[in-house]
Amino acid sequence: MPSRSYGQVCGVARSLDLLGERWTLLIVRELLLGPKRFGALEDALPGIGPNLLSARLASLSAVGIVERTTLPPPASVPAYALTEYGERLRDPVEGLAIWGFELLDPERDVADGDLARASLLASTMAAGAARRRSPQDPGVVVNFDVDGDRFHVRLGKDRAHVRHGEREEADSSLSCDMRTFYELTRGERRSDDPVLASVLAEIAP
Secondary structure, three states, X not given: OOXXXXXXXXXXXXXHHHHOOOOHHHHHHHHHOOOEOHHHHHHHOOOOOHHHHHHHHHHHHHOOOEEEEEOOOOOOOEEEEEOHHHHOOHHHHHHHHHHHHOOOOHHHHHHOOOOOOHHHHHHHHHHHHHOOOOOOOOOOEXXXXXXXXXXXXXXXXXXXXXXXXXXXXXXXXXXXXXXXXXXXXXXXXXXXXXXXXXXXXXXXX
């Protein structure tokens, strides 16, 4: 048991013993989108600082949630990834994202200086869509570059999967700004690309 514990025989309390420190769940959120170098995690979490990030990664590694790995070629550099045990956090983290989605007002939040990234918006919407229906065209992959936030969406048999990085075998791609992406996902703007349109339809709220 961690040195700072709620000391309760309760699944929620014991989970918070491991994950309740500031930034910890956001590190898990980033790694649910794929393995990342230390620097990439630091860039994705402005304000955390290298010492605190190191401490949080060490704590997550100590309890078997995170492990060191090596990114595939051509990068071939050290990185961090979720273990199989850590991957089991996907449903609870996505559940929190869906619950919190109703609390967002993107235009107001951005005007207030909050960081907005299309990959986080897409992953939340994809998680919500998975609870409503199954993708209609499994295997389709679309690359996105939204204001430098590069990720891809792949339609699986049961849901749409969002991961950071681009896929060489993508069926389509989109490069745009955050406002355009937001309008496309809300149905306020239409795409003439049928593949892109099908993927956007699957993750639309």
